[in-house]
Amino acid sequence: MVREDSFIGIDLGGTQLRVAAIDAAGRILDRRAAPVDRAGGVRAVIGQMEALIAKVRRPDTAVVGIGVPGAFDPGQGLVLDIPALAGWTAIPLATEIEARTGLPTVLENDAKVAALGEWRFGAGRGIADFAYLTISTGIGGAFVVGDRLVRGFRGLAGEVGHTRITDRSAPCSCGHEGCWEAVASGTALARAARMAVDRQPRSRLAALAGEAPATGEDVTRAAREGCPVALTLLREEAAWLAAGLVNVQHAFSPERVVLGGGVSQALDLMLADIREAMRRRLLPGHEVPDIASSKLGDDAGLIGAAVHAKESR
Ligand SMILES: [Zn+2]
Structure with a gap:
């Protein structure tokens, strides 16, 4: 008899907690979300996870995967630090979820699960050498090299957002x-947009932003x-993106x-500039890679966390 297992993925963000059950083909069977109970702290958020798991869980649910936006110990299932959430230091998250649900639970970095989602079921499907970068509040990344997701010693591999790229004070x-x-990042683009609005108060960008501080979305719309x-x-x-992509x-x-995150929604407007800047900087004889937008969008991490759980069994 064929087993029709389902897998639960959890995307723990700084503001939103999202939980979904997916099948072996990467289809979302059921999904729930809640604002992260930041005031309630770690206990409250673990309780939220338990409640949302109970809602999407099916009789054939086999395992839970959680995308962690910070440092963790995969062997011990321990969250070491989540910069965006207070109190998340040395939390035995996997053990807690296992005890509350009876389901085996595994942790993985949030950018790596998003890459895994895109690699298996999205824009990176079938590609043996593949990079996923999310350009949003920060820049996260993960790399598939020779058909393997690169984790490196203690999982730091892929944190290219923190490679030094300029001497300017930033x-x-x-x-x-x-x-x-x-x-x-999107944060940097929004900062540049606010300064531009101050300099050009009669621009379309300034009009779109109105009284609110200009955002990256305003820039894309005005463009x-x-x-x-x-x-x-x-x-x-585009020039800054190209510098890092080189x-x-x-x-x-x-x-x-594959680029995900809010800034990737303007990729079509920047792609020619990015490609031209990269072409100038790459070593001779090498070509600019294919550059595409995320296919799974905001769901990449959610689906990828479940994929990670499935493949960790
Ligand atoms: Zn940094």
């Missing part, structure tokens, strides 16, 4: 300066309407690069 979320994410201020911002963003290419040589 403070990063990690406490240092000049990191790729400090100049190329699509032909706003020269927004188009300049995206040209600068480093990625020289380090891992992916055949395809």
